[in-house]
Amino acid sequence: MIGGFRAAPKPRTVTRETLAVTLPDGRCIDVQRVRDPRAKRMRLIVGLHGVRLTLPLRTSEAAAAKFLREHHGWLVDALGRRGDAPAALQAHVTAQLPLRGVAVPVLWQTGRLVRIGLEGDAIVITAPEAASEAALRRALRDFYEAQARADVGRWLPRYLGGLPRAPSRLRFRMMSSLWGSLTRDGAMTLDLALVLGAPAAFEYVLVHELCHLLHMDHSPAFWREVEARCPDWRMHRAYFREGGRGLKPALHALCAGA
Known part of the structure; x- marks a missing residue:
């Protein structure tokens, strides 16, 4: 207490450390362990920059270690689905x-x-x-x-009928989690990594974002619009959860920083 007032508590900050983890298949991988005051539960993800384990601040060391051990099998599968990112582009070497x-x-x-x-x-x-x-x-x-814009240019005209308007603009970015987004003013952003994958799955993402011109949510009405234009949307969505996991790391390895 100072002058009758309680000193403000020190802000709780995010802390990070790297752990070496040996998987059941014998591989040793680095896992970034993050303690985050905003975290409500333990969470394990395989992302562009490797494996990350996020923990609430009060999680004990024993509980964190047990959670990681219990998910070793999942990690092996997730890393396998993601695949190995290609090496950086090398002049007169890359085949x-x-x-x-x-x-x-x-x-x-x-x-x-x-x-x-x-x-x-x-x-x-x-x-x-x-x-x-x-x-x-x-x-x-x-x-x-240029290749991605050519694809969208071929596909877009067939879907504009029945929409209130065309997208106000289109840009491609290297996105960390989403595959696409649409703002309320109709600006569409698509992940550049889509052009590396199956064209039909890329086209589904375009349809998905176009349908947000009709419904800015994921209500049943929205999914009816998607299905009317892309009956196989479930198969394409599954693609991104399985074989498509490697697209983002591949693009990052080849073009990050460009």
Whole structure:
């Protein structure tokens, strides 16, 4: 107490530490353990930057260790579904790149400037022998965005009928969790990683966001609109929970910072 007033408590802050964890298959992985005053329960996720275990502040060490042990099997499955991210793009070395659900061969040419284009069944990259990683990342990101915009440009006209308006604008971003979003003024954002995966799943995400022009929620009425335009939406949604888990880490490995 100071002058009749109680001193304000020190703010509770987020703390982080890295643990080495050995899985049942023999792999040793790093797990970031986070104590967060906002956390209501223990939560384990496999994300772009690895494995994270979030704990409420009062969780004991024993309870945290038990929770992690009980989820070792889940971790093995989740890491397997995510797959290994490709190595960073290396000038005149990288032999293939992901695009539209397949690994596309890369053909290298020597030139003064970095340029990337799709020619037939191959991605053709023109670059200096000692092209910088930053220049390659920027060019690859621009290439992926051009391909994604071409896909949306083909699909969009078939869905505009029955909608109150077209999206006011469209942008692509490297999103950490969502695959798409739509603001109330009609601005649509799509995850650039979508162009790496199955085209039908990418198209479903477009339909999903377009239907938010009719219903800004996930009510039964919203899902009826989605189903009318994309009857297989459940299959495509499942794709992102299974085989599509590796798309975000792949794009991050190839283009982060561009």
